[in-house]
Amino acid sequence: MTRIFSWPSIDDAPVARGGPGIGRRLLTLSQRLAAQRYRPAVYALLATVIGCGIVLSVMMERTTAQIRLRSAPLFEHQVPLLGELAHLEDATQRYHHAINRLEGRRGAVERFLETDEAFGEDLTLGLARLREGMGDDPEVAQLRTVASRITRAGPRYAQALAAQQAPRRAERTMLAAINRDLIKLRDTIQVLEGRSRAAITASSNATEASVAGITRMVHMFNVLSLLTAIFMMYHIWVRFRSEDELAHQAGHDPLTGLPDRRTFELRLQELPEQPYTVVLGTIDRFGAVVGGYGHGFGDRMIQSLVARIDATAQRHGGQVFRLDGANIAVLYRLARHDPALADATDALLCSVRTPFTCDNHELFSSLSLGAAGFPDDGITPGALLRNADAALRQARRAGGDQLLAYSRELNARTEHRLGLEAGLRRAIERGELEVYYQPQQCLSTNALVGFEALLRWRHRGEMVPPSEFIPLAEETGQIIALGNWVLRQVCQQAALWQRLGAQPLTIAVNISPRHFSHGSFLDNVCQALHASGARPDTIELEITEGVVFAGGERAIDVLRALRELGLQLSIDDFGTGYSSLAYLKRFPIHKLKIDQSFVRHLAPHTGDAQIVQAVIGLGHNLGLSVIAEGVETEQQYAMLRGWRCDEIQGHYYAFPLNAAEATAFIVQASMAGGHAAPAPAALAG
Numbered sequence: 001m002t003r004i005f006s007w008p009s010i011d012d013a014p015v016a017r018g019g020p021g022i023g024r025r026l027l028t029l030s031q032r033l034a035a036q037r038y039r040p041a042v043y044a045l046l047a048t049v050i051g052c053g054i055v056l057s058v059m060m061e062r063t064t065a066q067i068r069l070r071s072a073p074l075f076e077h078q079v080p081l082l083g084e085l086a087h088l089e090d091a092t093q094r095y096h097h098a099i100n101r102l103e104g105r106r107g108a109v110e111r112f113l114e115t116d117e118a119f120g121e122d123l124t125l126g127l128a129r130l131r132e133g134m135g136d137d138p139e140v141a142q143l144r145t146v147a148s149r150i151t152r153a154g155p156r157y158a159q160a161l162a163a164q165q166a167p168r169r170a171e172r173t174m175l176a177a178i179n180r181d182l183i184k185l186r187d188t189i190q191v192l193e194g195r196s197r198a199a200i201t202a203s204s205n206a207t208e209a210s211v212a213g214i215t216r217m218v219h220m221f222n223v224l225s226l227l228t229a230i231f232m233m234y235h236i237w238v239r240f241r242s243e244d245e246l247a248h249q250a251g252h253d254p255l256t257g258l259p260d261r262r263t264f265e266l267r268l269q270e271l272p273e274q275p276y277t278v279v280l281g282t283i284d285r286f287g288a289v290v291g292g293y294g295h296g297f298g299d300r301m302i303q304s305l306v307a308r309i310d311a312t313a314q315r316h317g318g319q320v321f322r323l324d325g326a327n328i329a330v331l332y333r334l335a336r337h338d339p340a341l342a343d344a345t346d347a348l349l350c351s352v353r354t355p356f357t358c359d360n361h362e363l364f365s366s367l368s369l370g371a372a373g374f375p376d377d378g379i380t381p382g383a384l385l386r387n388a389d390a391a392l393r394q395a396r397r398a399g400g401d402q403l404l405a406y407s408r409e410l411n412a413r414t415e416h417r418l419g420l421e422a423g424l425r426r427a428i429e430r431g432e433l434e435v436y437y438q439p440q441q442c443l444s445t446n447a448l449v450g451f452e453a454l455l456r457w458r459h460r461g462e463m464v465p466p467s468e469f470i471p472l473a474e475e476t477g478q479i480i481a482l483g484n485w486v487l488r489q490v491c492q493q494a495a496l497w498q499r500l501g502a503q504p505l506t507i508a509v510n511i512s513p514r515h516f517s518h519g520s521f522l523d524n525v526c527q528a529l530h531a532s533g534a535r536p537d538t539i540e541l542e543i544t545e546g547v548v549f550a551g552g553e554r555a556i557d558v559l560r561a562l563r564e565l566g567l568q569l570s571i572d573d574f575g576t577g578y579s580s581l582a583y584l585k586r587f588p589i590h591k592l593k594i595d596q597s598f599v600r601h602l603a604p605h606t607g608d609a610q611i612v613q614a615v616i617g618l619g620h621n622l623g624l625s626v627i628a629e630g631v632e633t634e635q636q637y638a639m640l641r642g643w644r645c646d647e648i649q650g651h652y653y654a655f656p657l658n659a660a661e662a663t664a665f666i667v668q669a670s671m672a673g674g675h676a677a678p679a680p681a682a683l684a685g
Helices: 020-100 106-134 138-164 169-250 261-270 286-293 295-315 339-353 381-397 408-425 466-476 478-499 513-517 521-532 545-565 607-621 634-642 659-671 680-684
Strands: 276-283 318-324 327-332 356-358 361-363 367-374 402-405 433-442 448-459 462-464 506-510 539-544 568-574 591-594 625-629 647-649
Touching (some): 020 106, 106 138, 138 169, 261 327, 261 381, 276 295, 276 339, 276 381, 286 295, 295 318, 295 327, 295 339, 327 339, 339 367, 381 408, 408 448, 408 466, 408 478, 433 506, 433 659, 448 478, 448 659, 466 478, 478 506, 478 513, 478 521, 478 539, 478 659, 506 568, 513 545, 539 545, 545 568, 607 625, 607 634
Parallel strands (some): 367 402, 539 568
Antiparallel strands (some): 276 327, 318 327, 433 448, 433 647, 448 462
């Protein structure tokens, strides 16, 4: 029969989550939330500064206007009045000095009269100005009265003194009266000067107070502006730090902190044209770890293993990048054929083989690596990555835990595989698939008892070996569509043979693990039976024991549902998998199939012979029939018949036949009486 198998699923490791990357993302998130929370405060502070600036400007304008209002009368009246009073005081003092030194000589009297005349003019002009500035002030009126007496008494005193040549008692009395008036005049002038100075001082104090208030407000505004500037600088610093962290995260993996795929591609573009090697790697069976222990456990495992890989790579001059999931890239500035590169990659493989321990679980893992070197394997980053990935895929298909370097033959195989995958997706609609039927013989009667359905694919005029396209279909998921198509074809063929009146024959269909575990498998079987009208007891489903054991209780429930439909069930390739007898008792099956690997080299007194006899005895003791596949020689046939094996299939009895040839085979077997088998030579032809 054709084996349906698949490599362990390591293709699509889940994207890791959590770990220290979450801490960094939460830190950035908290910074953004803090910035959003402080944003109203920032806006309020800026609005306050702007408002204070406007208020300060308005108040400075008002204060300036007040200063101008206070200063206008000061400079228009008080300062000129003060100057006028000072001039009057100076004139009074000169007049006082002149009159006290007056002598009776004619020349002195004439000079005094000139002084008196000038003093009178000064008094008249000064008093007129004072009256304009101060109005009918009592002191101004008193000044006029005293000045009038002085200006009248002075000339009389001078004339009297000139007539006598020497002061008498009357003249001295007159001089004393004049001096008293002069002193009183000076005192009144000083009072008015004091009032003017007080007015000027009050205005100056008010102006100083206003200026001091504005100064304080300016200082307060400066302090507020300084605080705002400090706060804004902090806010901008936090923003820049967040942007730096975002820029770092944009080029680094959040879980491991390593540079990511984008950084790796940019790094390749920046490298000088010197030999270097790109090594792509993936952690084997990581998907199974995540499926069994969860994403959190997988994240911790990734962190630990990637840390080992990074430390090991750095010791050999390599730089590690995390691409996604369990996939990494290592860049070495070494040629691919350099012995140092072999030592570096061997160290990587050994670093991952060390068990990973977490939460009381000890896991053993391995690393698959694919390498491509510049410039031998590609001169562009895209070509290098494509070729290294092709080598990595081949390393994974070969079982993992190894390094494979790129070669042109590998690329050709990859292109061939991609071409097969593309063709397989359209094989059904193009009519390139066909079901062949290999007859099965009952050893006790030598009669034809059934067939096993085998899928064949003719692509571009050539037959593609099942060992090549079945694993590809299993890997890509196309096996589900192919399996459903085979089920429909087999049920239609069984119904056709029933309508032709052929003896009841069983057609065995091999079910792939992925097809059996699909949620729609049972429904598809029911639809195929219903659409064709085939009898369920003529259809036998062959399922490997590993699939049943992996499926657990759900697999047993599906098997029971199939038996309730009336289908026959068998365990395919028995003895090559888990073979748990405890589970075997619970399986609702009726047949065991001995794998051809035990039959191919069957000979007396060998281990294969003992295994085959044990399986036959086990099946009979459990009430099951046993069929051996791969029977090709007379000796194998005789030994199986002697051990009371129930059925056989293989080239010794008949080769696989297409539908028309199988129909002719059934007719030929019927003509032989239904119990005698056709001659092997004739069947082979």
